[in-house]
Amino acid sequence: xxxxxxxxxxxxxxxxxxxxxxxxxxxxxxxxxxxxxxxxxxxxxxxxxxxxxxxxxxxxxxxxxxxxxxxxxxxxxxxxxxxxxxxxxxxxxxxxxxxxxxxxxxxxxxxxxxxxxxxxxxxxxxxxxxxxxxxxxxxxxxxxxxxxxxxxxxxxxxxxxxxxxxxxxxxxxxxxxxxxxxxxxxxxxxxxxxxxxxxxxxxxxxxxxxxxxxxxxxxxxxxxxxxxxxxxxxxxxxxxxxxxxxxxxxxxxxxxxxxxxxxxxxxxxxxxxxxxxxxxxxxxxxxxxxxxx
DNA sequence: AATTCCTACAACCGCCGACGA
DNA sequence: TTCGTCGGCGGTTGTAGGAAT
Numbered sequence: 576x577x578x579x580x581x582x583x584x585x586x587x588x589x590x591x592x593x594x595x596x597x598x599x600x601x602x603x604x605x606x607x608x609x610x611x612x613x614x615x616x617x618x619x620x621x622x623x624x625x626x627x628x629x630x631x632x633x634x635x636x637x638x639x640x641x642x643x644x645x646x647x648x649x650x651x652x653x654x655x656x657x658x659x660x661x662x663x664x665x666x667x668x669x670x671x672x673x674x675x676x677x678x679x680x681x682x683x684x685x686x687x688x689x690x691x692x693x694x695x696x697x698x699x700x701x702x703x704x705x706x707x708x709x710x711x712x713x714x715x716x717x718x719x720x721x722x723x724x725x726x727x728x729x730x731x732x733x734x735x736x737x738x739x740x741x742x743x744x745x746x747x748x749x750x751x752x753x754x755x756x757x758x759x760x761x762x763x764x765x766x767x768x769x770x771x772x773x774x775x776x777x778x779x780x781x782x783x784x785x786x787x788x789x790x791x792x793x794x795x796x797x798x799x800x801x802x803x804x805x806x807x808x809x810x811x812x813x814x815x816x817x818x819x820x821x822x823x824x825x826x827x828x829x830x831x832x833x834x835x836x837x838x839x840x841x842x843x844x845x846x847x848x849x850x851x852x853x854x855x856x857x858x859x860x861x862x863x864x865x866x867x868x
Numbered sequence: 869a870a871t872t873c874c875t876a877c878a879a880c881c882g883c884c885g886a887c888g889a
Numbered sequence: 890t891t892c893g894t895c896g897g898c899g900g901t902t903g904t905a906g907g908a909a910t
Contacts, residue, residue, distance in 0.1 A: 589879085590878095590904095613894080625896090630880080633897095634878075665898060676897095677877085685875070685876055874908075876905090876907100877903100878905100879904100883900100886897100889892090889893085
């Protein structure tokens, strides 16, 4: 037995919305607020599916929507957030006031993808396009978070070339190499895996030592009580972060997006000099100044 | 001027998780 | 515990309008 349709499709309009339909929807929501989308069309006198009403309102009619082209700052923020979250458009949209997930998704597919390709980066992995073919089936940073042990303390996360480090109170972070073996179903025996990981770690170290490409991205939760507009967020403050535990890796990832987040991204060729907003400790860049998002 | 191609984006579809009965 | 409903999400499609031929 299949699922019942969300609405009676035989008597619903489809396609582009008319001005009259828009006005009916606006008037109804102004009068009654956003409520039960299923019953809204009938109550508002619309021959539309409730889902369609919701989409129209959220993506087009909402008064707080920002219209117009994306700014360069928004571009870069989307790129950074995508490198962290993958295609989690709703989470990304949550960090861009006035922008919708649909809008960002479309903008990504039409503009940013090309922009990244122009920079020589793979839009999905954010890694160099000329990287080895075996990295094509790479794991997204969010997947790496999901692959991490449950109830992970998320005081600070550092993503490095697709790898991920969890830094809590230890100055030396353990590097977790990315797993490039493709689908999670592929398994090798343990010694092979260990050898592979060791090799990857050595390769990574070599790249670091040789000052080659720097694709580091650091992210940390802003300590509670720290003003996000603060010019300086000393690392000592970060150390005092109470450890936070999350019920699931997904919850941890969501917390990264929901709360104030400090981001620092280094693209291009490696230089030992950190940007003004972060500092390097033990080879790992950490943000100093939270980004005002 | 007509036709074809390309781009941008609004809208739809199907799936999933949360929630209540 | 199971089942049905609902809201939300991401992927995909349809189409209007502009550019190229």
